[in-house]
Amino acid sequence: MPQSAHSRSWIIALSLLVALMLTAMPLPEWAVNWRPAWVAMVLIYWCMALPDRVGIGISWTLGLLLDVQQGTVLGQNALGLAVIAFITLKSHQRLRVFPLVQQAFLVCGYILLFQIIVLWIKSMLGIPPMHWSYWMPAFSSMLLWPWIFIILRDVRRKFKVQ
Amino acid sequence: MFIDYRQDHLKVVREVLSTLVYPVQLAVNMPIKLGRNLSETLVSRKSLMEENSRLREQAHLLNTRLQRFDVIEAENLRLRALLGSTINFQDKVLIAELMAVELEPFRHLIEINKGRRDGVFEGQPVVDGGGIVGQVVHMGQFSSKVLLITDPNHAVPVQINRNGLRTIAVGTGQNNALLLEHLPNNADVKTGDLVVSSGLGQKFPRGYPVGTISEVTHEPGDPFSKVTVIPSARLAQNREVLLLWLSGEEGNHADGETKD
Numbered sequence: 001m002p003q004s005a006h007s008r009s010w011i012i013a014l015s016l017l018v019a020l021m022l023t024a025m026p027l028p029e030w031a032v033n034w035r036p037a038w039v040a041m042v043l044i045y046w047c048m049a050l051p052d053r054v055g056i057g058i059s060w061t062l063g064l065l066l067d068v069q070q071g072t073v074l075g076q077n078a079l080g081l082a083v084i085a086f087i088t089l090k091s092h093q094r095l096r097v098f099p100l101v102q103q104a105f106l107v108c109g110y111i112l113l114f115q116i117i118v119l120w121i122k123s124m125l126g127i128p129p130m131h132w133s134y135w136m137p138a139f140s141s142m143l144l145w146p147w148i149f150i151i152l153r154d155v156r157r158k159f160k161v162q
Numbered sequence: 163m164f165i166d167y168r169q170d171h172l173k174v175v176r177e178v179l180s181t182l183v184y185p186v187q188l189a190v191n192m193p194i195k196l197g198r199n200l201s202e203t204l205v206s207r208k209s210l211m212e213e214n215s216r217l218r219e220q221a222h223l224l225n226t227r228l229q230r231f232d233v234i235e236a237e238n239l240r241l242r243a244l245l246g247s248t249i250n251f252q253d254k255v256l257i258a259e260l261m262a263v264e265l266e267p268f269r270h271l272i273e274i275n276k277g278r279r280d281g282v283f284e285g286q287p288v289v290d291g292g293g294i295v296g297q298v299v300h301m302g303q304f305s306s307k308v309l310l311i312t313d314p315n316h317a318v319p320v321q322i323n324r325n326g327l328r329t330i331a332v333g334t335g336q337n338n339a340l341l342l343e344h345l346p347n348n349a350d351v352k353t354g355d356l357v358v359s360s361g362l363g364q365k366f367p368r369g370y371p372v373g374t375i376s377e378v379t380h381e382p383g384d385p386f387s388k389v390t391v392i393p394s395a396r397l398a399q400n401r402e403v404l405l406l407w408l409s410g411e412e413g414n415h416a417d418g419e420t421k422d
């Protein structure tokens with residue numbers, strides 16, 4: 001049913017939009033550095049679940065939006081997200097059969113990679129964050145991954161996005 | 163990325179995209195704004211009255227002080243007329259509201275709800291009741307991003323109000339400290355000195371307060387002393403800021419350059 005599958009694209013778009021909103025949501029002072037990489041997580045999920053629908057192009061565009069939203073150099077998040085989308089696409093069959101805990105560790109690794117790319121770009125621009133808490137989002141994302149996974153899976157099944 | 167950083171070709175792209183992203187920011191901002199409005203509506207009568215009387219007192223005080231400034235300004239203009247140089251004190255201002263959205267962590271950026279539509283331009287100085295806040299770095303149709311003076315990549319040309327000593331105030335990355343760079347150990351700086359913008363960078367207007375010196379330390383091995391400044395703008399707390407259009411910005415540019 002190509003037509004009905006197409007009509008469900010808004011679910012994916014909506015989830016990504018929510019992720020963007022969560023990224024901009026103000027948090028209390030202590031939690032700011034722990035903000036999970038929402039966009040990266042949701043993107044990893046869709047790349048894993050529907051590799052033929054969500055790919056590098058969408059990741060790149062989303063990354064650009066994230067750049068503009070956050071006021072970073074255009075392309076910084078875009079490059080990072082495109083790279084993790086690529087890796088997820090390559091490994092989506094393996095990721096799918098892993099138990100949740102193992103998945104979470106892998107997602108943590110992917111997001112660390114994303115952050116290394118961003119850090120690399122930032123240090124080229126001369127604005128490295130220089131604080132260990134820079135790495136915290138990867139770990140908070142790891143802790144949250146099982147919930148994200150379950151919520152998005154249920155949403156996907158309920159609305160039969162495929 | 164290189165093109166964005168070194169050249170300006172992607173400004174249009176950024177602007178269009180930022181107009182697209184604006185609804186997202188607005189949606190995030192909405193509940194917080196509603197909450198604030200609600201808590202403002204539900205303030206008790208007593209505290210309102212207290213605030214009212216306090217504000218009235220303050221307005222009274224400021225008005226009194228303003229009268230004196232009027233006289234001084236008139237005198238200053240007269241003296242300047244004698245010297246043959248013109249200067250216009252009337253800067254155009256616009257109040258912008260901060261949007262409650264988080265931007266790039268580890269950088270000191272804020273988003274305000276005024277954009278190109280309201281005539282905001284890149285590099286525009288932003289101030290608040292206390293002093294200089296920062297400058298506009300990116301803008302969209304409806305909103306723009308402001309780099310605070312405390313960002314480690316930001317510097318303001320300043321001078322010390324007491325003796326006119328010129329220096330540069332560089333951000334540290336903490337929102338309660340700036341550093342004055344390259345002040346020799348024998349420079350005449352004291353704790354408590356007011357630091358104002360010198361206007362030499364041609365970005366910020368002259369004479370707006372930047373902060374007060376909180377600490378002067380001399381390292382025996384260092385040629386320069388370490389001078390810390392507490393910003394006088396309420397960078398972490400304010401909800402509204404003022405966008406400034408300098409007089410002499412458009413049209414009479416020749417005037418602006420012969421100011422000093």
